Amino acid sequence: MDELEKELVEMICEVCKIKNPVFADISPTASLIGPESPLDIDSLDAVEIVFTVQNRYKVRIDSEETSREVLATLKSLADFVRTNRS
Numbered sequence: 423m424d425e426l427e428k429e430l431v432e433m434i435c436e437v438c439k440i441k442n443p444v445f446a447d448i449s450p451t452a453s454l455i456g457p458e459s460p461l462d463i464d465s466l467d468a469v470e471i472v473f474t475v476q477n478r479y480k481v482r483i484d485s486e487e488t489s490r491e492v493l494a495t496l497k498s499l500a501d502f503v504r505t506n507r508s
Contacts, residue, residue: 423450426500430475431461437474438467450497468493475499481506 423431427450434454435443440461447460455463463471471493472483481503483489492502 423448423496424500426503427496430500430503431496433474433478434461434463434467434471437470438463448496450500451495454493454495454499475503479503479507 423445428445431443431445431448434440438461443461449460453459454461455465455468468489472489475481476483483492483502492499
């Protein structure tokens with residue numbers, strides 16, 4: 423996990439109020455949202471994550487389709503931020 427991925431997962435745990443996450447269990451390529459998520463993130467959490475990422479990194483995640491792709495994994499979220507931050 424690189425520095426941005428670590429920063430993002432810490433932000434996600436804070437926003438979603440995840441207590442005592444085991445960072446070693448979080449793979450950058452694991453599903454970020456849904457029942458397969460090691461963080462147990464649901465669709466309501468996803469809305470908060472999108473809002474926080476947009477504000478913190480000054481990026482725009484436009485449509486539902488785009489947000490699904492961006493939030494598929496921690497790696498896809500980090501790649502999107504790297505590519506689109508202002």
